[in-house]
Amino acid sequence: xxxxxxxxxxxxxxxxxxxxxxxxxxxxxxxxxxxxxxxxxxxxxxxxxxxxxxxxxxxxxxxxxxxxxxxxxxxxxxxxxxxxxxxxxxxxxxxxxxxxxxxxxxxxxxxxxxxxxxxxxxxxxxxxxxxxxxxxxxxxxxxxxxxxxxxxxxxxxxxxxxxxxxxxxxxxxxxxxxxxxxxxxxxxxxxxxxxxxxxxxxxxxxxxxxxxxxxxxxxxxxxxxxxxxxxxxxxxxxxxxxxxxxxxxxxxxxxxxxxxxxxxxxxxxxxxxxxxxxxxxxxxxxxxxxxxxxxxxxxxxxxxxxxxx
Amino acid sequence: xxxxxxxxxxxxxxxxxxxxxxxxxxxxxxxxxxxxxxxxxxxxxxxxxxxxxxxxxxxxxxxxxxxxxxxxxxxxxxxxxxxxxxxxxxxxxxxxxxxxxxxxxxxxxxxxxxxxxxxxxxxxxxxxxxxxxxxxxxxxxxxxxxxxxxxxxxxxxxxxxxxxxxxxxxxxxxxxxxxxxxxxxxxxxxxxxxxxxxxxxxxxxxxxxxxxxxxxxxxxxxxxxxxxxxxxxxxxxxxxxxxxxxxxxxxxxxxxxxxxxxx
Ligand SMILES: Nc1ncnc2c1ncn2[C@@H]1O[C@H](COP(=O)(O)OP(=O)(O)OP(=O)(O)O)[C@@H](O)[C@H]1O
Ligand SMILES: [Mg+2]
Numbered sequence: 001x002x003x004x005x006x007x008x009x010x011x012x013x014x015x016x017x018x019x020x021x022x023x024x025x026x027x028x029x030x031x032x033x034x035x036x037x038x039x040x041x042x043x044x045x046x047x048x049x050x051x052x053x054x055x056x057x058x059x060x061x062x063x064x065x066x067x068x069x070x071x072x073x074x075x076x077x078x079x080x081x082x083x084x085x086x087x088x089x090x091x092x093x094x095x096x097x098x099x100x101x102x103x104x105x106x107x108x109x110x111x112x113x114x115x116x117x118x119x120x121x122x123x124x125x126x127x128x129x130x131x132x133x134x135x136x137x138x139x140x141x142x143x144x145x146x147x148x149x150x151x152x153x154x155x156x157x158x159x160x161x162x163x164x165x166x167x168x169x170x171x172x173x174x175x176x177x178x179x180x181x182x183x184x185x186x187x188x189x190x191x192x193x194x195x196x197x198x199x200x201x202x203x204x205x206x207x208x209x210x211x212x213x214x215x216x217x218x219x220x221x222x223x224x225x226x227x228x229x230x231x232x233x234x235x236x237x238x239x240x241x242x243x244x245x246x247x248x249x250x251x252x253x254x255x256x257x258x259x260x261x262x263x264x265x266x267x268x269x270x271x272x273x274x275x276x277x278x279x280x281x282x283x284x285x286x287x288x289x290x291x292x293x294x295x296x297x298x299x300x301x302x303x304x305x306x307x308x309x
Numbered sequence: 310x311x312x313x314x315x316x317x318x319x320x321x322x323x324x325x326x327x328x329x330x331x332x333x334x335x336x337x338x339x340x341x342x343x344x345x346x347x348x349x350x351x352x353x354x355x356x357x358x359x360x361x362x363x364x365x366x367x368x369x370x371x372x373x374x375x376x377x378x379x380x381x382x383x384x385x386x387x388x389x390x391x392x393x394x395x396x397x398x399x400x401x402x403x404x405x406x407x408x409x410x411x412x413x414x415x416x417x418x419x420x421x422x423x424x425x426x427x428x429x430x431x432x433x434x435x436x437x438x439x440x441x442x443x444x445x446x447x448x449x450x451x452x453x454x455x456x457x458x459x460x461x462x463x464x465x466x467x468x469x470x471x472x473x474x475x476x477x478x479x480x481x482x483x484x485x486x487x488x489x490x491x492x493x494x495x496x497x498x499x500x501x502x503x504x505x506x507x508x509x510x511x512x513x514x515x516x517x518x519x520x521x522x523x524x525x526x527x528x529x530x531x532x533x534x535x536x537x538x539x540x541x542x543x544x545x546x547x548x549x550x551x552x553x554x555x556x557x558x559x560x561x562x563x564x565x566x567x568x569x570x571x572x
């Protein structure tokens with residue numbers, strides 16, 4: 001090919017301007033894929049909002065948010081959501097108590113102490129844990145954890161918050177460990193060396209340099225784990241019971257927001273009735289709470305992110 | 310290698326060397342990075358280690374405060390004596406070694422904490438809490454940084470310039486009141502003005518501390534150090550008083566290197 005002549009160059013350039021219909025089709029297809037998730041999210045929000053709105057035409061927002069009795073399916077009806085919120089919080093608190101420290105400790109162990117061989121075993125195990133369907137956790141709670149708790153505390157009810165808390169903590173543990181591991185790894189080696197060179201032990205380097213330096217990632221992983229625990233449905237429906245109750249005793253049966261939604265969705269409550277609309281109000285509250293948690297997590301990440309070259 | 314440096318000869322007779330290397334060989338796996346090096350580091354003097362890239366300078370320097378322990382495939386044979394005590398014996402705790410023999414790295418690596426906390430960090434993990442303010446001030450003064458940071462001690466260390474950060478890292482090491490300070494190309498990330506400041510600082514520090522510095526900069530080695538070790542491919546080619554090594558090298562490889570004819 002002889003290039004360099006003016007005509008050749010010109011024709012090459014003219015070719016570039018031609019309309020590439022294939023590219024255009026691909027571009028539009030990709031755009032549609034991208035818009036799909038946005039559209040789905042938006043429509044969920046719209047459905048939630050409108051249904052919840054009709055609910056609040058019948059029940060006041062104040063009664064819903066501040067009421068301490070939740071008996072929408074029984075007469076006399078009462079629409080105070082606090083017992084459900086309390087149930088959810090009880091599960092989340094219990095799960096957090098176990099999963100956050102153990103998750104962080106796992107990450108620290110994997111990142112700072114574990115020999116490569118141990119790491120190569122523990123990491124895949126964590127990934128398998130994360131992949132187990134949540135209904136399996138529910139059965140695990142009922143058939144293994146609950147009998148175990150009852151053998152220690154015989155007064156424990158068959159359905160109880162503790163059992164659900166424990167399996168939810170096992171469920172979110174891999175996420176905490178893996179996100180913490182990522183943020184610990186982001187701390188540059190030079191910082192660790194600087195600390196070791198001052199005569200620090202591994203423990204001091206970890207607790208007083210590495211973890212503080214990756215605090216934003218650690219906190220963000222905590223918040224995300226909590227929001228996952230709040231939204232967890234299957235295991236709590238199976239193991240925690242269906243008794244909306246304001247209690248902090250983990251050995252009692254309770255009901256979480258998610259479990260209530262399952263109960264009504266599967267039950268024979270007529271669609272369109274106020275009883276039925278309660279699930280949208282509860283779902284809207286759930287959505288608001290988890291959304292807020294996620295926003296907080298991202299704020300924390302952005303605000304405290306340490307910039308390393 | 311026809312010239313075998315006789316380390317003891319180089320140092321004034323009455324003063325025992327603070328660090329004594331005897332036939333030190335360091336390997337990564339099976340590959341030797343430092344071979345059969347014997348030399349003595351004189352107390353309260355500056356010793357520089359020079360040589361072409363990859364010749365084992367950093368490896369040798371890290372051996373002096375057991376920082377090679379963190380490289381799993383690194384292993385060492387031979388002896389290193391610190392004030393007469395074996396550095397690599399079963400009874401020696403590497404954590405104690407690093408308290409006595411501090412290190413400043415090529416790139417400033419302050420902790421993502423305040424200026425004050427950076428300097429206070431070493432003492433605080435070692436349980437010295439009393440008079441920590443004085444200790445921080447003293448260390449910052451010795452590192453010639455006090456004037457610049459006195460009114461912003463609680464600002465983040467990352468708000469300092471590169472040269473200031475490096476002096477902060479020196480202050481951080483000084484706060485441990487070490488005997489020896491190892492510096493691995495401490496000025497290579499710095500501009501000439503900051504470099505000059507650190508060189509001045511080294512003259513000051515020499516009154517109290519022993520300094521071992523790795524540098525690529527011949528002028529720097531000639532300017533600041535009292536003794537110079539020239540390494541090539543892991544072997545110690547020449548070791549002696551800086552003046553002699555630069556003006557009357559005994560070995561022509563040394564001469565070629567210091568006059569810039571290779572490397
Ligand atoms: N962690 C390591 N694992 C394996 N080999 C290494 C390791 N670190 C260094 N080496 C090898 O050991 C030799 C000496 O390396 P060293 O870093 O001590 O050289 P240096 O003189 O400091 O070089 P430079 O002037 O470039 O910093 C090199 O050949 C290098 O490839
Ligand atoms: Mg080096």
